[in-house]
Amino acid sequence: MKSFTELNQLFQQYLTQNAFSQSPTTLYEPINYILNIGGKRLRPLLALRGCNLFDGAAEKALPVAMAVEIFHNFTLLHDDIMDNAPLRRGQPTVHTQYSVNAGILSGDAMLLYAYQYLMKIDNKLILPELMTSFTRMGIEVCEGQQHDMDFETNPSVTIPQYLKMIEYKTAVLLAFAFQAGALIGGASRRAAAQMGEFGRNVGVAFQIQDDILDTYGDPAVFGKKVGGDIAQNKKTYLLLRAWERADVEQRRQLDRWMLAPLEGMDEMAKIDTVKGIFTDLGVRQDAEKVMNLYLERAFDALEDIRELNFGKKEVMRDWATELMGRTV
Amino acid sequence: MKSFTELNQLFQQYLTQNAFSQSPTTLYEPINYILNIGGKRLRPLLALRGCNLFDGAAEKALPVAMAVEIFHNFTLLHDDIMDNAPLRRGQPTVHTQYSVNAGILSGDAMLLYAYQYLMKIDNKLILPELMTSFTRMGIEVCEGQQHDMDFETNPSVTIPQYLKMIEYKTAVLLAFAFQAGALIGGASRRAAAQMGEFGRNVGVAFQIQDDILDTYGDPAVFGKKVGGDIAQNKKTYLLLRAWERADVEQRRQLDRWMLAPLEGMDEMAKIDTVKGIFTDLGVRQDAEKVMNLYLERAFDALEDIRELNFGKKEVMRDWATELMGRTV
Structure with a gap:
């Protein structure tokens, strides 16, 4: 089994090889920016680990690792606009560095590219299942973010509501990364x-x-x-x-x-x-x-x-x- | 072959049956709003027509018709924010009626729901092809919108660049609607x-x-x-x-x-x-x-x-x- 350090190197290499160099640069530069100002790469690592745990070659899960990392960063672009956040990982957020419009549109493109990477996996038999889970997960993340915003003005949030919110906003993506990785690894x-x-x-x-x-x-x-x-x-x-x-x-x-x-x-x-x-x-x-x-x-x-x-x-x-x- | 009026009725009925009644309403109400303030329903009609032309029962194309209508309205939500547009179809735009955050987040959810509807089609054999075309189309629409915005400050846009922009921003979605409908219809x-x-x-x-x-x-x-x-x-x-x-x-x-x-x-x-x-x-x-x-x-x-x-x-x-x- 590979170490987390090895999996991290594998992902970094893939990310570098797959930099967004397309045109128009006004659309793709913000995507490269957000993907390269750091971050723990937690979610892609889980996808690779999920695959590798079940004896799958971790490389097979690289497209899905990329998909979850792009999806996660898409949510950061849009959440940072909604939360009016000036900084992300100690650097200016995309809407601060470029513009709100760049944050919106490059974010949209990222969600589409997440699907595009997902569709690159070799085993096409599990593709419908992955697409269905990924889409459900994405909708839950939106619902979680909406609940989080609604809570700001709601004085009577309960603990079960709060736990559901953090489950949707954060945990379902970690769940998807592990599950998808495991499926690709032959689980x-x-x-x-x-x-x-x-x-x-x-x-x-x-x-x-x-x-x-x-x-x-x-x-x-x-x-x-x-x-x-x-x-x-x-x-x-x-x-x-x-x-x-x-x-x-x-x-x-x-x-x-x-x-x-x-x-x-x-x-x-x-x-x-x-x-x-x-x-x-x-x-x-x-x-x-x-x-x-x-x-x-x-x-x-x-x-x-x-x-x-x-x-x-x-x-x-x-x-x-x-x-x-x-x-x- | 069904008339356009019949296809329109078919779609309207499906749209009504599939109103977004989920929770949180703060996320789903703006989606119902934009889907119900009119519009020509041009794109869903093309999907139904594409199917029906090849002798497919138009009903089979209803999920993809819904997907293209939801996708189109997702682009309206985000474009209207980017273009700072107060009105759409003579009514307040979503970010005017609700908030910019609602426009962003409900738009994101719509893109995900477009995929969810696409995945509802019966013939799973053509699903990978539909998903691939749909995703490529979506990316082209983002690129078209970016070019359109870039053109505002570019004094030397050429006619070929302009034609490419309108092709990406508008025409590729009409193309997808017809193509997907036809495939579902057995073409x-x-x-x-x-x-x-x-x-x-x-x-x-x-x-x-x-x-x-x-x-x-x-x-x-x-x-x-x-x-x-x-x-x-x-x-x-x-x-x-x-x-x-x-x-x-x-x-x-x-x-x-x-x-x-x-x-x-x-x-x-x-x-x-x-x-x-x-x-x-x-x-x-x-x-x-x-x-x-x-x-x-x-x-x-x-x-x-x-x-x-x-x-x-x-x-x-x-x-x-x-x-x-x-x-x-």
Whole structure:
């Protein structure tokens, strides 16, 4: 079995060979830009790993790896416009570097190219299944992004709604990458579906961990400003759980800080107060419990795959555990 | 063979039955809105007609008809944002009625749903071919839109570049609709490709006619303000041809009016002067010649289809001729 480093090299090489050099450059330059300002290449690696785990030559999954990476970056282009984000991976976002129109249209082209790469896989027998799963996944990602935007103005989001949102917005793409890779690698349908379940649950756990790190992470390791979610009134697992557990006075405080307009707010005081309430209520521990529950579900799905021996399962469990610590 | 009216009824019924009633409504309401504020349903009709011409039951082409209508409306949502257009079919555009974010995200979902409908066709054997053509077509439409936007700031667009742009932006979708419909209707690959050629050439002719009508049409029949392209500095076939044929003084006049900022311009004087130069140079006649050339090419492609008898070919020639007069 190849190492993650080897798979990463394989993908980087393919990405370089398949740079978008077509005309008009006004359409294709933003695509090359977003694909080359870094990123962890997490999703393409999962596709290659899914294939390679089932003894398929990882190379066979390169087109689907490219498809998921292009799809992911398409969502970044459009989400960054919708979220009015100036930076992505520390660099100007496409709509800042080029224009909003470039962000929209190059994004559209990327979604179409994701399909084009998907159709390049050798085994045409599994193509209809891949196309169907990919399309359903894409629709779920749109629904997830819409829910995320709707939540901003909805004061009564529930934890189940929140978990569904992060599942759709993030986890379904990780699930697709593993499932598609496994299918290409020769896994049975059932085994591929279990790999998808593994990816989906790891994805939700990963997002909950993201919420925890945003408030409790070490800024040097996490790489973002700590407390950003609180500053932005973001409805994270921590906040929703705090609302559930708060007494009348804590609820009043939370509402006062987290439902008020951002302008003119003392950000430091806000982060301190809200974080203090979170700590008093023990919501970090609750979040870690739920995260571990999803991780357990992921491991159960993995355990259930007869085709994989213990050694391979261990590699995947280690990978997921490391991912939670953000060292991958 | 069914009449266009019958095909239209068939499509309208399917569209009504397949209204987007999913959740979140913030994502799906804009989709229903754009699909129900009118429109000629030209593209879905071509898909049904393509199928029905080759003796296929038109019903079999309903999913692909839906796919092309959804795809077309996806491009409207995004183009209207890029073009900053307040109205579409006399109604507020989606980004005006809802928000720019709704225009972007509901548009993305529509592109994915277009694929989902495409995958509903019964004959799975032709699915890979349809998906490949559809994806290539979609990419060409993006390239066409990008060229169109680039042309706004490019003072040296050539007529071949312009014809390529309208082919990509408009004609390739008509070509796909006919070709896909024909394939579903049981046409040979060659016959389906010829139907595509027919549609592509009719599409280019249609766009050139659109340029002519914008300057020379009867506003009562045309339904838009005459002279709008001139007022907006649009690089149409008429303008590009006038630039080619102008003498030094005419060129100076054209540049003065058509390369200047729109603000503070006397619009009536501008339309009068530029239209006067067009008339002096006979560019309307040139445009009609080129339009007829594309129409001839369309008829040649049609003629070449052995599977169709004379009566059917006559129906299609009449349809194309009527389309040029905008009575369809």
